[in-house]
Amino acid sequence: MSTSYVVRFVLIMTTIVAVLLTVMFLGLKDISAKNEAVFNKKAILSAVADHLGEGVVHKDLTDEQIVDIFENKVEQIALNMSGEQLDAQGIISSGYKGGKPENIDMAKEKKKDEADRILPVYVYNTDKGKFYIFSVRGNGLWDEIWGNIALEEDLSTIAGVSFDHKGETPGLGAEIKDNPAFPKQFKGKKIYNDKGQYTSVAVVKGGAERGDIHAVDGISGATVTADGVGKMLATGLRYYEPYINQIKGSKPGIKN
């Protein structure tokens, strides 16, 4: 077969394939984007899984329910690193076309310089009070780990956390997500001590002391991942400090 035949064959083949795949990609784009958004929202809500209301199980939430909760009960805020709230324009200029705080991709933010980052806050309003959900991201053993931390109205007590990871070892590091007992430990811990100093919550190898409200047990065999969680919380929650201080400062005035 001549060279010109080969060239013609390849050209025709690639054109057909390219057109077919493009058509399919464009056709399914909207559905996939919606799926991705719902998936991320579900991950955020998993931090307040215990506060979704009587009989509502986080795992069984339907897509519609998730969208509904986000529309009606969740207030989204985007912050810059000094705790100022950003409007849609500010979010767009940080590289998110959607212009909503939920569009913020923590993976992208982690790559930016610390001063340029923006942070999402999700305020979940229930009859029993507000929950503030903060997003954090750090490093595990093999790859990135991330989580959503829900704080109670005092902005110190943890109401719930959820973690996820990209490639931690199943049965060891992956336990931060797979073993419900690990995130459960964080519930009720405080990130500020009595004097109002920021302490975060440490993950202690070999087990935290009983009754320590600023530490939880590590995972045996997964020290690096567990340490990563501790570090991620310490730095990630500190980014929110300006915002936390604002809310705390304005509290007495609000009274409702």
Added chain:
Amino acid sequence: MAANTVQEAKVQEPLFGKKERKLLTDPLSDNNPITVQVLGICSALAVTSLVLPSLVISIAVVFVCAFSSLITSLVRNAIPSQVRMIVQLVIIASLVTVVELALKAFNYPVYKQLSVYIGLIITNCIVMGRLEAFAMANKPWRSFLDGIGNGLGYGAILIIVAVIREVFGKGSLFAGSPLEMKFIGASDDYMINTLTSDWFGWYSNNNLMVLPAAAMFIIGILIWIQRSRNPKLVDIS
């Protein structure tokens, strides 16, 4: 008359004659892509820690294998032999992209869970191997059946391995799907709660089963069992 029709049938080639059926059943045991041809081991180790992703990837491989065989066979006489490998790869890659897009649109959680492994179907030796060995030299219908057969043979082993790994590694079955069953574990969700049960207090899930190494052992044992039971596979050399 009777003799006439028989002859006609022979010329027409039956849809499901003996040979065609053999194409479907052979890869399930005598010529299994994993245990006999030892192809596709990489993905068999990686995705089999849970049954649901294994099932999804099996369906995807059956689809990709069958249709890439069909398409390759249809155009086999037009493919220039100098670039045939690239052509085969393009066909496989576009079908895998179709699977990926479909999964992303219709089952996003599973898409997330499988992440890179869907893309890795492209490099699954089974698909490429069948195209080179069979589809390039056979008619479309037979190639299609061969593709389905090999996909199913691959899937069968994947499901067997995944069931063993999930039951002993996690104490559950079909985790992540509506059919989820939880057998044994340290919380109240499970049928047998090792924390409160009088009989199973000693039991804890086998963490090795969760690691890819366990799949290697299980596949090894499967190969062993199959070889010792199937006289056709006994090595006479």
